Amino acid sequence: METAAPVPPGPAACPFPPLFPPGLHGIYGECRRLYPEQPNPLQVTAIIKYWLGGPDPLDYVSMYRNVGSPTQNVPEHWHYISFGLSDLYGDNRVHEFTGPGGPSGFGFELTFRLKRETGESAPPTWPAELMQGLARYVFQSENTFCSGDHVSWHSPLDNSESRIQHMLLTEDPQMQPVQTPFGVVSFLQIVGVCTEELHAAQQWNGQGILELLRTVPVAGGPWLITDMRRGETIFEIDPHLQQDRVDKGIETDGSNLSGVSAKCAWDDLSRPPEDDEDSRSICIGTHPRRLSGKDTEQIRETLRRGLEINSKAVLPPINAQRQNGLNNDRAPSRKDSLESESSATIIPHELIRTRQLESVHLKFNQESGALIPLCLRGRLLHGRHFTYKSITGDTAITFVSTGVEGAFATEEHPYAAHGPWLQILLTEEFVERMLEDLEDLNSPEEFKLPKEYSWPEKKLKVSILPDSVFDNPLH
Numbered sequence: 001m002e003t004a005a006p007v008p009p010g011p012a013a014c015p016f017p018p019l020f021p022p023g024l025h026g027i028y029g030e031c032r033r034l035y036p037e038q039p040n041p042l043q044v045t046a047i048i049k050y051w052l053g054g055p056d057p058l059d060y061v062s063m064y065r066n067v068g069s070p071t072q073n074v075p076e077h078w079h080y081i082s083f084g085l086s087d088l089y090g091d092n093r094v095h096e097f098t099g100p101g102g103p104s105g106f107g108f109e110l111t112f113r114l115k116r117e118t119g120e121s122a123p124p125t126w127p128a129e130l131m132q133g134l135a136r137y138v139f140q141s142e143n144t145f146c147s148g149d150h151v152s153w154h155s156p157l158d159n160s161e162s163r164i165q166h167m168l169l170t171e172d173p174q175m176q177p178v179q180t181p182f183g184v185v186s187f188l189q190i191v192g193v194c195t196e197e198l199h200a201a202q203q204w205n206g207q208g209i210l211e212l213l214r215t216v217p218v219a220g221g222p223w224l225i226t227d228m229r230r231g232e233t234i235f236e237i238d239p240h241l242q243q244d245r246v247d248k249g250i251e252t253d254g255s256n257l258s259g260v261s262a263k264c265a266w267d268d269l270s271r272p273p274e275d276d277e278d279s280r281s282i283c284i285g286t287h288p289r290r291l292s293g294k295d296t297e298q299i300r301e302t303l304r305r306g307l308e309i310n311s312k313a314v315l316p317p318i319n320a321q322r323q324n325g326l327n328n329d330r331a332p333s334r335k336d337s338l339e340s341e342s343s344a345t346i347i348p349h350e351l352i353r354t355r356q357l358e359s360v361h362l363k364f365n366q367e368s369g370a371l372i373p374l375c376l377r378g379r380l381l382h383g384r385h386f387t388y389k390s391i392t393g394d395t396a397i398t399f400v401s402t403g404v405e406g407a408f409a410t411e412e413h414p415y416a417a418h419g420p421w422l423q424i425l426l427t428e429e430f431v432e433r434m435l436e437d438l439e440d441l442n443s444p445e446e447f448k449l450p451k452e453y454s455w456p457e458k459k460l461k462v463s464i465l466p467d468s469v470f471d472n473p474l475h
Contacts, residue, residue: 023088023104026180030187031081034174035064044128050084050139051093057135058084061128066113068225073217077225078123080112081175082131085138087182097182104183106144110134111172112190115227126158131190134167145169145188148206148256150198157192162228164192168201170210173223192226196233200242203374204249205256212241255378259387259398262368263470266397266422269459270358356413359459360422362397364388366449369464373441375399376431392470396421402428415460430458438462 032039044061048054060083068074087095087105095105112127134151138144149169156162168191175187191210193201201209212234213220218227219234235242364372368388375386376399383403389396400407400423409416409423416423426434434455440447441464451464 021089022181023086023090023185024083026178027081027083027086027088027109027185030175030178031062031064033176035066035079038064041065042123044125046132055136056132057094057139058082058128058132059088060084061131063123063125063128065116065123069223072222074221074223075225076116077223078114078116078127080110080114080123080127080131081187082110082135085109085135086180086185090182095182100179100181100183102183104180104185106138107184108145108186108188110145110190111175111187113223113225115225115229117229124158127190130157134190147171147188148210150193150201150206152198156228157226158228160228163194163231163233164226164228165195166193166198167191168193168198168206168210168213170207170224189224190226191220191224192228194230194233196235200235200246202257202260202371203255203378204246204253207256208246208249208253212245250378254382254384255374257374257378258385259389260368260371261391262371262388263365263392263467264368264388264390264397265363265395265470267361267363268355268357268359268417269361269461354408355417357415357417357422359461360415360424361461361463362424363463363465363469365467365470366464369451369462370441372438372462373435376426376435376438380426380431381428394420398423400425401431424460430455 031041035041042063044063046054046056046059048056049059050057062081062083064079064081066077066079068076084094085106086103086109087097090097110131112131114124114127116123134145147170151167151169153166156165157167158164169188170191172187172189177184177186191213193209193213197209197213210224213224214222216234216237218230218232219237220226235246379386380399380401383401385398385400385404385407387396387398398407398421400409402411402425407423407425408418409425411425411427414425437453437455449464449466453462454460
């Protein structure tokens, strides 16, 4: 449970400044710089703090009234700022104290800008719960957010009938990074978007869509303010944006999306299911094998590097370096963690051999299958890779092009597995053919499930299956 209350006095007004946590001091200082006339804003507070066993990782969410900027066509809005993803206290109660040289806690706090409705005298509190939900994901998965990331939410952000059902993240246009005694804190702003805008961000890249949103005042404007009453996408407001900017961007740049968490599975069709040595990634009705810790490290690093613009795509070498059970490099956020805390003890990495497979069957739910054309056109045709990581187990499927270095799938053996991690190498010629055969995936509402695609000469089969197959594997 949370409650809205005025923020406690800042350190300047506090009669006992030494007792004021230095991490809070730093963030409050940036808030006071931006809002000197609002020293005591309304604040949503976790009644039972996370470090006392409460469910909400954010200690506070402050809510400020921002007058906007008439000269820049920025409307008046509510500005929400979180406290808790960074290290507020420096005493290891939430975050490990690492000193001032690196990031404080997760290195960032969340912000959100919501358009103020006419006659609205107090800020709505639902954005605070939205921010708590994102914070819970970060704490539970150890995945951090980066500017340009997208979050598939699949529900109106305010639980209304709004078309704003997903999120992009970007740097807050007014909040500046803060140096605290516990490290640096930056501010990432949540931007509400429609489903069509999310799909465009997936197919191209988040930063490109954010730039388009900045050019359309009613869709965000220069400060990217979310209007939950917006009824049109940027592509309905300006139909030329899809063809002139997004489609050309995909053709020129490809997609920056290197992987997703998904409902997926794969079967090795080249050996009978009853073979005890079978290392298929998922065995419906049995317990799937787990990814080794080093495999998990490589997939996380693969996704992280995939977001970077490199001249040559590389699958990074397996890195065993760990720190307190967590990866030194936290991967950008997705809807599920790639971390497998106990996997390293289940299958020792050195005991797993890479197997070349003759024939494979890939299985995806409808949402994941709809991303296959993106994987092929936006990633592989640009010499890159794309990974599906199962949200229901340790299954992983990585598609690689012939230009990717470090893959264990090769042109001679295009299907290869390392435990439950499958790699599939596809030539440019085969990718073009698959795109033609999978064209109806661009209009998934027009076909019925299950749907199967097969390339017998390549010994490859792809099935699009109902969610129930993945949600209830025993049935």
